[in-house]
Amino acid sequence: xxxxxxxxxxxxxxxxxxxxxxxxxxxxxxxxxxxxxxxxxxxxxxxxxxxxxxxxxxxxxxxxxxxxxxxxxxxxxxxxxxxxxxxxxxxxxxxx
Numbered sequence: 001x002x003x004x005x006x007x008x009x010x011x012x013x014x015x016x017x018x019x020x021x022x023x024x025x026x027x028x029x030x031x032x033x034x035x036x037x038x039x040x041x042x043x044x045x046x047x048x049x050x051x052x053x054x055x056x057x058x059x060x061x062x063x064x065x066x067x068x069x070x071x072x073x074x075x076x077x078x079x080x081x082x083x084x085x086x087x088x089x090x091x092x093x094x095x096x
Contacts, residue, residue, distance in 0.1 A: 006068045010076030023066045030058045 004019060033055035040048025 004065055008069050008072040010072050012072075014073065019065050019069060023062050026058055026062045026065075030055050030062065033058065 005017070033051050037048045037051030037055055040051060042048075
């Protein structure tokens with residue numbers, strides 16, 4: 001998507017950017033539309049399905065926007081966790 005950054009370093013991904021603010025706005029909108037669409041579907045209104053479809057598209061958009069940042073942070077965390085566990089293992093064996 002044009003204008004949305006998809007490659008992040010862990011340091012960059014940890015900072016708030018326009019992508020975070022965009023998902024910050026989209027997320028409550030999705031919850032509201034899901035609730036509204038669900039209620040209208042239970043009341044057998046055709047536009048309930050339209051609202052649910054729109055909320056599904058917004059969920060997809062939110063995932064496409066924020067997922068690269070989450071993956072970068074997750075990869076960095078996994079590396080740090082692996083180093084920590086290796087260091088802990090050395091300490092348990094009384095190695096230096």
